[in-house]
Amino acid sequence: xxxxxxxxxxxxxxxxxxxxxxxxxxxxxxxxxxxxxxxxxxxxxxxxxxxxxxxxxxxxxxxxxxxxxxxxxxxxxxxxxxxxxxxxxxxxxxxxxxxxxxxxxxxxxxxxxxxxxxxxxxxxxxxxxxxxxxxxxxxxxxxxxxxxxxxxxxxxxxxxxxxxxxxxxxxxxxxxxxxxxxxxxxxxxxxxxxxxxxxxxxxxxxxxxxxxxxxxxxxxxxxxxxxxxxxxxxxxxxxxxxxxxxxxxxxxxxxxxxxxxxxxxxxxxxxxxxxxxxxxxxxxxxxxxxxxxxxxxxxxxxxxxxxxxxxxxxxxxxxxxxxxxxxxxxxxxxxxxxxxxxxxxxxxxxxxxxxxxxxxxxxxxxxxxxxxxxxxxxxxxxxxxxxxxxxxxxxxxxx
Amino acid sequence: xxxxxxxxxxxxxxxxxxxxxxxxxxxxxxxxxxxxxxxxxxxxxxxxxxxxxxxxxxxxxxxxxxxxxxxxxxxxxxxxxxxxxxxxxxxxxxxxxxxxxxxxxxxxxxxxxxxxxxxxxxxxxxxxxxxxxxxxxxxxxxxxxxxxxxxxxxxxxxxxxxxxxxxxxxxxxxxxxxxxxxxxxxxxxxxxxxxxxxxxxxxxxxxxxxxxxxxxxxxxxxxxxxxxxxxxxxxxxxxxxxxxxxxxxxxxxxxxxxxxxxxxxxxxxxxxxxxxxxxxxxxxxxxxxxxxxxxxxxxxxxxxxxxxxxxxxxxxxxxxxxxxxxxxxxxxxxxxxxxxxxxxxxxxxxxxxxxxxxxxxxxxxxxxxxxxxxxxxxxxxxxxxxxxxxxxxxxxxxx
Numbered sequence: 091x092x093x094x095x096x097x098x099x100x101x102x103x104x105x106x107x108x109x110x111x112x113x114x115x116x117x118x119x120x121x122x123x124x125x126x127x128x129x130x131x132x133x134x135x136x137x138x139x140x141x142x143x144x145x146x147x148x149x150x151x152x153x154x155x156x157x158x159x160x161x162x163x164x165x166x167x168x169x170x171x172x173x174x175x176x177x178x179x180x181x182x183x184x185x186x187x188x189x190x191x192x193x194x195x196x197x198x199x200x201x202x203x204x205x206x207x208x209x210x211x212x213x214x215x216x217x218x219x220x221x222x223x224x225x226x227x228x229x230x231x232x233x234x235x236x237x238x239x240x241x242x243x244x245x246x247x248x249x250x251x252x253x254x255x256x257x258x259x260x261x262x263x264x265x266x267x268x269x270x271x272x273x274x275x276x277x278x279x280x281x282x283x284x285x286x287x288x289x290x291x292x293x294x295x296x297x298x299x300x301x302x303x304x305x306x307x308x309x310x311x312x313x314x315x316x317x318x319x320x321x322x323x324x325x326x327x328x329x330x331x332x333x334x335x336x337x338x339x340x341x342x343x344x345x346x347x348x349x350x351x352x353x354x355x356x357x358x359x360x361x362x363x364x365x366x367x368x369x370x371x372x373x374x375x376x377x378x379x380x381x382x383x384x385x386x387x388x389x390x391x392x393x394x395x396x397x398x399x400x401x402x403x404x405x406x407x408x409x410x411x412x413x414x415x416x417x418x419x420x421x422x423x424x425x426x427x428x429x430x431x432x433x434x435x436x437x438x439x440x441x442x443x444x445x446x447x448x449x450x451x452x453x454x455x456x457x458x459x460x461x462x463x464x465x466x467x468x469x470x471x472x473x474x475x476x477x478x479x480x481x482x483x484x485x486x487x488x489x
Numbered sequence: 490x491x492x493x494x495x496x497x498x499x500x501x502x503x504x505x506x507x508x509x510x511x512x513x514x515x516x517x518x519x520x521x522x523x524x525x526x527x528x529x530x531x532x533x534x535x536x537x538x539x540x541x542x543x544x545x546x547x548x549x550x551x552x553x554x555x556x557x558x559x560x561x562x563x564x565x566x567x568x569x570x571x572x573x574x575x576x577x578x579x580x581x582x583x584x585x586x587x588x589x590x591x592x593x594x595x596x597x598x599x600x601x602x603x604x605x606x607x608x609x610x611x612x613x614x615x616x617x618x619x620x621x622x623x624x625x626x627x628x629x630x631x632x633x634x635x636x637x638x639x640x641x642x643x644x645x646x647x648x649x650x651x652x653x654x655x656x657x658x659x660x661x662x663x664x665x666x667x668x669x670x671x672x673x674x675x676x677x678x679x680x681x682x683x684x685x686x687x688x689x690x691x692x693x694x695x696x697x698x699x700x701x702x703x704x705x706x707x708x709x710x711x712x713x714x715x716x717x718x719x720x721x722x723x724x725x726x727x728x729x730x731x732x733x734x735x736x737x738x739x740x741x742x743x744x745x746x747x748x749x750x751x752x753x754x755x756x757x758x759x760x761x762x763x764x765x766x767x768x769x770x771x772x773x774x775x776x777x778x779x780x781x782x783x784x785x786x787x788x789x790x791x792x793x794x795x796x797x798x799x800x801x802x803x804x805x806x807x808x809x810x811x812x813x814x815x816x817x818x819x820x821x822x823x824x825x826x827x828x829x830x831x832x833x834x835x836x837x838x839x840x841x842x843x844x845x846x847x848x849x850x851x852x853x854x855x856x857x858x859x860x861x862x863x864x865x866x867x868x869x870x871x872x873x874x875x876x877x878x879x880x881x882x883x884x885x886x887x888x
Binding site for chain 2: 103106107133135136147149152156157158159160161162163164165166167168169170171172252253255256257259260262263264268361362363365366369382383384385386387388389391392393394395396482483484485486487488489
């Protein structure tokens with residue numbers, strides 16, 4: 091039997107908010123309370139930054155009712171950080187751990203957080219300091235390796251699907267060309283979820299562009315014109331990372347184009363710039379059409395009330411699995427999910443994967459989920475994403 | 490006893506979508522089915538445009554299940570229009586009515602729709618043609634006269650409140666300055682609803698700017714700086730119609746400023762332009778702060794799943810009231826709501842107000858709802874708006 095490692099535990103949250111990152115936090119808190127090996131459970135305020143500043147809050151005696159309310163609250167209750175620790179920064183983290191007899195470290199975040207966890211874990215090993223390090227996945231981008239999908243994605247996908255579903259009704263009532271810009275600089279998973287909004291064959295979204303399927307501006311505008319001529323309207327959803335055939339993002343190219351544009355009336359950066367740029371390109375071909383863009387922005391990642399029940403439960407489960415693994419024989423790793431069935435038989439189980447299998451690198455939307463023309467999403471993706479999002483509002487039509 | 494007027498009825502939907510405009514439509518359909526005076530009920534496809542093109546759909550035999558699904562669907566199931574009929578256009582409407590033996594006209598929309606209804610009503614009177622004309626209020630702007638509030642507002646207000654609540658958690662986790670732009674060119678009701686998002690005294694929104702309270706750029710940026718220095722973050726919500734002390738909208742002034750700006754890097758129009766302009770102004774005073782803007786866009790008016798139950802029920806009730814008034818002694822008018830109580834005793838009753846009392850003009854946010862500094866909303870407004878929005882998601886904090 092393994093020797094029981096006794097000591098304090100630290101938990102932190104990192105990166106962009108999601109609707110369920112607090113579910114994972116509460117999962118860890120609940121499971122930690124069940125095991126004697128954990129002495130104090132310390133919450134690092136603003137992630138690694140809270141660790142190096144020794145800014146901790148005590149998580150041992152939070153009433154259950156408050157914990158449940160926190161779990162249901164979007165964003166990171168401990169505060170988050172954009173810091174991406176290098177080796178020196180990780181050294182500082184490790185020094186704080188030694189000083190405070192920290193023997194367990196739980197870090198909720200994306201691939202950068204897995205890297206941080208991995209480096210700190212290596213430092214402890216090199217120093218022969220007993221430390222158990224677990225990463226708990228979290229990202230609306232859904233771009234982590236190994237795991238079937240990431241906690242946080244299902245809820246953001248539900249928001250995007252509902253937003254685009256509503257926008258299709260808007261576009262049906264007042265026809266025109268509408269471009270919606272969804273988060274995702276490198277991976278198209280979140281944008282692809284817009285496909286769930288489609289109710290009938292001619293309903294929007296009519297076109298979906300993701301970073302994995304580069305598109306020339308000629309092709310993009312022609313696709314829009316074709317749909318507009320066929321249906322009298324066109325609802326387009328694009329990732330922030332939509333890119334040209336040379337893989338340069340259009341958000342970068344538009345800046346270059348603006349610099350050579352004597353009118354200078356394209357904003358170089360800003361919240362709506364990409365959408366407005368794409369609108370301007372389409373307008374060249376369809377000067378009389380009613381054109382408009384919206385950029386969903388932060389609403390996608392922290393909207394209270396639009397949370398996938400499956401996502402919330404899985405995020406909680408991943409938190410519990412991390413604490414449970416740490417209390418058992420596990421020494422380090424990232425919690426991952428394996429899908430056991432689909433449709434009505436959807437289920438997952440968690441497992442532990444090495445930290446370095448999740449660190450640094452990311453996943454792209456698989457080719458089987460992208461149509462041949464590169465401007466839409468396949469039914470295979472619907473099968474993948476549907477159980478993660480859950481039931482969408484039921485809607486009806488008169489026309 | 491009044492002679493019963495027998496004939497066909499036409500119903501149309503106009504202007505920007507809301508979450509509950511279809512509730513009013515279904516309310517009319519349900520009530521019309523109960524009265525023998527109505528022969529065919531015709532739905533005008535895309536409002537007045539559908540009337541002059543005689544593009545109607547039969548609404549007499551829609552199954553109840555489908556009706557309920559339509560009622561729960563945002564936007565206008567019959568299609569909407571931006572057409573604002575002049576006298577000639579209204580003449581054409583009247584000609585179509587005569588040709589099709591239309592004796593009842595229900596028009597769901599804002600003050601422009603009330604004007605159209607009023608002109609058509611006058612034409613019928615002048616021609617001694619028996620026609621009953623009822624306007625059913627609808628607008629997320631909540632700016633119609635006479636009625637306590639407008640169907641559609643409560644649901645949009647719920648969306649804004651939830652979005653800003655989520656953004657406060659986002660801003661708390663990753664502190665910075667965030668500016669959210671809410672619909673409302675002239676009336677601040679929708680923006681003011683952001684106040685519902687505030688959970689604790691130091692939570693956002695910290696500043697709220699509406700068209701009714703003009704603000705100089707010096708004052709605006711100073712307010713933001715003051716909050717940022719006090720709390721290390723600042724969440725600001727502004728109406729599209731935020732304006733300078735001379736009452737010129739900042740969205741107009743920024744275009745003038747851009748034209749004299751040799752850098753030319755402010756976009757003159759577009760989905761995110763105002764937010765980005767305001768961010769740029771704050772950046773001059775706080776160059777190192779994390780700054781970002783989001784513009785909520787169409788999501789505010791047609792998001793399925795974020796519907797106030799009270800708003801939905803009242804919209805349905807207004808539709809029923811219109812058909813009921815038309816089947817009875819009523820000849821014309823706009824349906825309005827009177828508030829009978831507040832808080833737990835909140836209730837409304839509908840009444841009929843003359844068409845010209847609602848046509849053309851609009852309402853502003855009353856002065857008692859705006860704080861003295863003109864940069865926030867009072868508790869009196871909370872009392873006004875809370876019953877219209879209903880319960881917001883319960884949230885919790887650890888810090």
